[in-house]
Amino acid sequence: MISLETIFAIPILTVAxxxxxxxxxxxHGEARRHLFRFWCFFIATVASMLAVxxxxxxxxxxxxxEAMGLASAGLVAFESKEKSVKKATxxxxxxxxxxxxxxxLAGVLYSRPDAWIAAFAFAVVGFGLKAGFPPFHAWLPxxxxxxxxxxxxxxxxxxxxxGFYGLIRFFPLSSECSVNGAVFGxxxxxxGVIGALxxxxxxxxxxxxxxxxxxxxxxxxxxxxxGLGLCALVIARDGKVELWLLAxxxxxxxxxxxxxxKGSLFLAAGSVLRQTGxxxxxxxxxxxxxxxxxxxLFTINAIGLAGLPPLNGFIGELAIxxxxxxxxxxxxxxxxxxxxxxxxxxxxTGALAATAYAKAIGxxxxxxxxxxxxxxxxxxxxxxxxAQIFLTVLSLAMIPGSVYLIYYTTGGYKTEVxxxxxIVGALFAALVVSLLILRRxxxxxxxxxxxxxxxxxxxxxxxxxxxxxxxxFTQPLTDLSRPILRSRRHIQPFKGDPAAPSDAAIxxxxxxxxxxxxWRPVFSRIARVFQRVHLLQNGSLHLYxxxxxxxxxxxxxxxxxx
Amino acid sequence: MNILSVIxxxxxxxxxxxxxxxxxxxxxxRRGPGxxxxxxxxxxxxxxxxxxxxxxxxxxxxxxxxxxxxxIAASIVFPWSGVGIGSSIVPAVLFFYILAAGRFFTVIxxxxxxxxxxxxxxxxxxxxxxxxxxxxxxxxxxxxxxxxDVSLTSVLAGVSSETWRESIVALIxxxxxxxxxxxxxxxxxxxxxxxxxxxxxxxxxxxxxDVGGVDLAFALYGAALKFELLAAFLVTMFxxxxxxxxxxxxxxxxxxxxxxxxxGVVESIMARVRFxxxxxxxxxxxxxxxxxxxxxxCF
Numbered sequence: 001m002i003s004l005e006t007i008f009a010i011p012i013l014t015v016a017x018x019x020x021x022x023x024x025x026x027x028h029g030e031a032r033r034h035l036f037r038f039w040c041f042f043i044a045t046v047a048s049m050l051a052v053x054x055x056x057x058x059x060x061x062x063x064x065x066e067a068m069g070l071a072s073a074g075l076v077a078f079e080s081k082e083k084s085v086k087k088a089t090x091x092x093x094x095x096x097x098x099x100x101x102x103x104x105l106a107g108v109l110y111s112r113p114d115a116w117i118a119a120f121a122f123a124v125v126g127f128g129l130k131a132g133f134p135p136f137h138a139w140l141p142x143x144x145x146x147x148x149x150x151x152x153x154x155x156x157x158x159x160x161x162x163g164f165y166g167l168i169r170f171f172p173l174s175s176e177c178s179v180n181g182a183v184f185g186x187x188x189x190x191x192g193v194i195g196a197l198x199x200x201x202x203x204x205x206x207x208x209x210x211x212x213x214x215x216x217x218x219x220x221x222x223x224x225x226x227g228l229g230l231c232a233l234v235i236a237r238d239g240k241v242e243l244w245l246l247a248x249x250x251x252x253x254x255x256x257x258x259x260x261x262k263g264s265l266f267l268a269a270g271s272v273l274r275q276t277g278x279x280x281x282x283x284x285x286x287x288x289x290x291x292x293x294x295x296x297l298f299t300i301n302a303i304g305l306a307g308l309p310p311l312n313g314f315i316g317e318l319a320i321x322x323x324x325x326x327x328x329x330x331x332x333x334x335x336x337x338x339x340x341x342x343x344x345x346x347x348x349t350g351a352l353a354a355t356a357y358a359k360a361i362g363x364x365x366x367x368x369x370x371x372x373x374x375x376x377x378x379x380x381x382x383x384x385x386x387a388q389i390f391l392t393v394l395s396l397a398m399i400p401g402s403v404y405l406i407y408y409t410t411g412g413y414k415t416e417v418x419x420x421x422x423i424v425g426a427l428f429a430a431l432v433v434s435l436l437i438l439r440r441x442x443x444x445x446x447x448x449x450x451x452x453x454x455x456x457x458x459x460x461x462x463x464x465x466x467x468x469x470x471x472x473f474t475q476p477l478t479d480l481s482r483p484i485l486r487s488r489r490h491i492q493p494f495k496g497d498p499a500a501p502s503d504a505a506i507x508x509x510x511x512x513x514x515x516x517x518x519w520r521p522v523f524s525r526i527a528r529v530f531q532r533v534h535l536l537q538n539g540s541l542h543l544y545x546x547x548x549x550x551x552x553x554x555x556x557x558x559x560x561x562x
Numbered sequence: 563m564n565i566l567s568v569i570x571x572x573x574x575x576x577x578x579x580x581x582x583x584x585x586x587x588x589x590x591x592r593r594g595p596g597x598x599x600x601x602x603x604x605x606x607x608x609x610x611x612x613x614x615x616x617x618x619x620x621x622x623x624x625x626x627x628x629x630x631x632x633x634i635a636a637s638i639v640f641p642w643s644g645v646g647i648g649s650s651i652v653p654a655v656l657f658f659y660i661l662a663a664g665r666f667f668t669v670i671x672x673x674x675x676x677x678x679x680x681x682x683x684x685x686x687x688x689x690x691x692x693x694x695x696x697x698x699x700x701x702x703x704x705x706x707x708x709x710x711d712v713s714l715t716s717v718l719a720g721v722s723s724e725t726w727r728e729s730i731v732a733l734i735x736x737x738x739x740x741x742x743x744x745x746x747x748x749x750x751x752x753x754x755x756x757x758x759x760x761x762x763x764x765x766x767x768x769x770x771x772d773v774g775g776v777d778l779a780f781a782l783y784g785a786a787l788k789f790e791l792l793a794a795f796l797v798t799m800f801x802x803x804x805x806x807x808x809x810x811x812x813x814x815x816x817x818x819x820x821x822x823x824x825x826g827v828v829e830s831i832m833a834r835v836r837f838x839x840x841x842x843x844x845x846x847x848x849x850x851x852x853x854x855x856x857x858x859x860c861f
Binding site: 285286288289299303306307308309310314318321322324325326328329333336339340343344346347348350351352354355358361362366367368416417420421423424427428431432435436439443449450451452453454455456457464466467468472473474475476477480 | 611621651666711
């Protein structure tokens with residue numbers, strides 16, 4: 001019997017194990033003095049996450065939830081000497097407490113049947129603050145780059161999907177909930193579509209590798225939300241039982257696949273940071289030659305997370321696609337609309353994710369190194385990539401594993417589709433191998449591979465500065481989506497004599513829209529309101545005595561009147 | 563019969579690009595390179611060695627093989643003669659995702675060469691294919707709505723005469739939208755020009771600048787097979803399934819030859835558009851596809 005608890009506990013245990021092995025080498029040099037603090041928070045985080053999954057009752061759940069937030073905030077703050085880390089920790093703590101607050105309100109309202117909508121709304125806010133629903137995702141792109149890589153791996157792979165766990169646990173998806181299924185479905189569907197498309201769109205221009213991965217987490221949570229939303233909607237429209245089970249299975253399978261793939265990617269990003277000291281993709285490059293294991297594992301996992309066959313990321317998305325297409329065919333206009341929405345958003349998301357990951361692979365690992373650090377990088381200690389191999393093997397096992405989970409959940413509905421998908425994937429891999437063999441052994445000169453200079457319009461000896469940077473790679477798409485991204489550009493034009501101009505420069509920065517465009521104005525407005533209250537606290541003793549006097553008089557009058 | 567038709571498709575693929583080139587030569591008043599030019603080129607290339615650019619790694623080495631493997635895998639599951647190998651269960655989504663996986667490898671292979679032009683080509687390729695993806699999936703949704711199931715055979719079950727009568731406008735719109743995707747995916751005018759010789763204006767060809775020998779043969783052959791495959795997809799969308807597989811196969815190949823001639827004509831009478839106009843053209847194709855869905859759903 002595979003229960004919901006098991007599904008969400010597996011990523012916690014596996015990703016935490018890999019992250020622990022990775023962390024033993026990741027924390028090096030000066031930082032090793034604070035090793036004790038790191039392990040305390042690490043163990044507390046993992047323990048509280050397991051508690052969230054396994055405790056019974058609302059109050060223990062809330063306590064475990066709050067403990068999880070606080071313990072992981074300790075991990076985020078590990079390198080707290082840097083200003084950006086301090087800022088990120090603040091934002092993360094704020095998000096955790098706001099989430100806990102919303103969940104308490106939801107818990108109070110939960111038991112009253114007439115307040116279902118209010119309870120659900122607060123739960124979406126509370127759990128969404130963890131799962132990164134837009135616009136509550138603002139902490140993700142701040143906290144993930146600030147936290148040490150093993151902590152980011154756990155948070156992104158295992159912790160943020162717990163938001164979905166909480167949501168399904170308290171608002172279970174079953175045939176009985178058809179009354180409110182429409183609200184549940186449309187809410188998650190809308191949040192999922194915005195999250196998936198917005199997340200991956202903001203991932204595109206990021207030059208910081210971990211920030212890119214963090215935005216990609218927002219995207220993947222959006223994909224899961226789309227699956228669950230479709231599931232609830234099919235229930236609400238009295239669709240076939242197998243159909244909504246299929247959508248749910250797709251979402252659940254994607255939780256696992258995302259955990260293993262993203263966990264490994266964050267660990268690889270950590271290895272890159274440890275060996276080069278930077279995460280800026282425009283300053284990296286050529287690392288596949290210097291760090292062959294880390295680079296190869298990163299490439300495999302990135303292809304998986306871009307949702308391309310034959311790897312596991314594709315199978316979960318395929319389940320959501322199949323449900324969407326069957327919903328289109330069902331004849332119910334509402335379901336057909338939802339199906340089209342999901343299929344088209346998923347297609348666009350997938351294509352954008354492929355671009356973002358091509359950029360991550362290309363910018364970080366391919367071509368020539370663009371800085372001293374990248375050129376002089378060396379491979380990591382063995383245990384760092386062994387941790388990644390562990391997660392990658394789990395990902396590969398998830399190719400048949402996803403098919404089995406879908407079979408298990410739906411009881412064999414449309415399973416042949418997923419089995420053939422896996423077989424065609426294997427056929428694809430076999431074709432690659434046979435073409436490589438053909439090229440090597442059958443072609444007369446196939447194994448001769450002379451090294452030649454790159455073609456740059458006839459100029460030999462190109463420098464790494466002439467190659468395309470990661471930012472340049474995505475520039476056409478980010479330019480197209482400028483109205484949404486609102487990137488800031490700092491241009492330093494040519495100066496001096498046109499024949500021998502000075503260096504020109506351009507720098508672009510894309511901040512999160514939700515943080516800069518929504519939360520910062522909201523919070524600064526709140527701060528301004530509370531500034532007025534400062535009048536009462538101006539430090540003058542006379543004013544305080546006056547206030548106490550007025551309060552006592554008012555109480556006296558009130559007592560006399562009653 | 564199924565295996566036979568796949569083998570036939572694999573053998574015939576370079577011929578159709580020959581048809582395109584001969585059509586263009588006819589319009590240009592030239593004699594043209596001949597229908598079998600690509601076969602001769604491929605034969606010449608497989609006897610050469612594969613030069614590798616200095617910065618490249620194993621990704622560059624396998625990129626063209628993966629890209630060709632993806633197209634071959636997609637052709638194996640394609641229902642050439644009405645029923646294909648497993649195509650009655652293979653989901654249509656998988657068909658397009660396998661092609662996308664091949665393209666992904668071409669792109670990272672190009673980035674691996676570490677040169678400005680290949681990076682530029684890779685960047686443009688990703689931009690345009692990203693914009694084409696929603697069009698494909700709107701059309702797939704429409705086909706599922708018309709024909710009933712997610713598998714490749716049922717998506718391509720063909721349009722019944724009844725649908726032809728009722729919603730001819732929608733079908734023309736679908737043809738236009740998919741034809742735009744077809745031209746884009748195969749790097750044809752007006753989106754890309756396979757014959758351009760200036761690196762700055764290349765898209766797909768720019769990614770192959772440093773590819774040579776057997777790898778170049780793989781890339782050229784893969785492009786030819788993809789051309790044939792997507793043209794066959796376009797034809798099968800509209801041709802009702804015939805009971806005789808031989809007849810079906812010959813109708814499909816006849817249709818692909820017609821599409822090749824049409825492409826030759828389009829290339830002869832049209833100039834390629836500027837890069838900045840391409841997104842607008844793709845948006846137009848997306849609107850056409852969505853309008854077709856609207857027509858079929860509402861009338």
